[in-house]
Amino acid sequence: MSFARSALAALLFLTACIDGVQHHRAHGVVRDVHREYAQVLIEHDEIPGFMSAMTMSFDVPDAKILSALSRGQVIDFTIAFDGRSYRVVEARVVGDEAERAVETGGLEALADLRSPAPSFDLVDQAGRPVSSVGLRGSVLLVDFVFTRCPGPCPILTSRHVRLQRELSPGLRSRTRFVSISLDPVRDTPEALRAYAEVRGADLEHWSFLTGEPDAVAAVLQGFGVGSRRQEDGTIDHLVATFVVDDGGRIAEHFLGLEHETEELRNALARVAGG
Numbered sequence: 001m002s003f004a005r006s007a008l009a010a011l012l013f014l015t016a017c018i019d020g021v022q023h024h025r026a027h028g029v030v031r032d033v034h035r036e037y038a039q040v041l042i043e044h045d046e047i048p049g050f051m052s053a054m055t056m057s058f059d060v061p062d063a064k065i066l067s068a069l070s071r072g073q074v075i076d077f078t079i080a081f082d083g084r085s086y087r088v089v090e091a092r093v094v095g096d097e098a099e100r101a102v103e104t105g106g107l108e109a110l111a112d113l114r115s116p117a118p119s120f121d122l123v124d125q126a127g128r129p130v131s132s133v134g135l136r137g138s139v140l141l142v143d144f145v146f147t148r149c150p151g152p153c154p155i156l157t158s159r160h161v162r163l164q165r166e167l168s169p170g171l172r173s174r175t176r177f178v179s180i181s182l183d184p185v186r187d188t189p190e191a192l193r194a195y196a197e198v199r200g201a202d203l204e205h206w207s208f209l210t211g212e213p214d215a216v217a218a219v220l221q222g223f224g225v226g227s228r229r230q231e232d233g234t235i236d237h238l239v240a241t242f243v244v245d246d247g248g249r250i251a252e253h254f255l256g257l258e259h260e261t262e263e264l265r266n267a268l269a270r271v272a273g274g
Helices: 003-015 063-068 152-166 169-174 189-198 213-223 261-272
Strands: 022-034 039-044 054-059 073-081 086-096 121-123 129-131 139-145 175-181 206-209 240-244 250-255
Touching (some): 022 152, 063 086, 121 213, 139 152, 139 261, 169 175, 169 261, 175 189, 189 206, 240 261, 250 261
Parallel strands (some): 054 086, 139 175, 175 206
Antiparallel strands (some): 022 039, 039 054, 121 129, 139 240
16 A cells, blocks of 8 residues: 555544544455345455454445445445444445455365265354264254454355255255354354354254364364464454265365355255255
8 A cells, every 4th residue: 555545544544533433445355245134345455543454344234335346346445433333335446356265375275075074072152062973964064254253254154044044944954054163262152152143043953163272173174274363363264165965974165255045055955865
């Protein structure tokens, strides 16, 4: 970012609190748009005095602004922060960039298809023990999140909530959703339950799992998603979703946030056998 641009951003920061709501100018690339939940995922530059460079999801309450956003757009945008939420209240497209999944860099390779899924003994959002052996007989949709994630995790969870609601009764009864924490030190069962409930997950058929850090790390390494904590507490990781068959083998995987719920639903139906 140029000196002039940094100075302008700093000036805007200093004058933005007059009405009790901070307004910050920013620049970035749209990585995903989730219209049903009014969220956009933006990989943005540093916003001096406000936020470091990161990939983060924002609320977009104005339907007109939301409808104009699409993946790969380079945008100048305005963030309104009221202490409770970050909202995109203005956006102007200034270019385009090739679409890509959010990059993590230097992380392990994904587990191979048709290989046995890693075994685990963890605890869920209610503090109950959950094991991979105990889930045999169900088709699993497995993803990886952390409750303080400022980027793709909330969008991924919301997308899977939508998928869960779209499943037919028969397929839903044969499917178990599993979200494994990338931050077991801070993701207590209580924190995971709050994260799940605010996003509308049906916890009768969805386990949000945490446990001892070494036990969780072994599962992450087994799936090949990895995790890397930045100095500010943000965790970089590969955004990946796995479908595990009822015998415990990896049948499908989906990278990033490019997959739609229809693709996942079809994959679950194939693996479930109908």
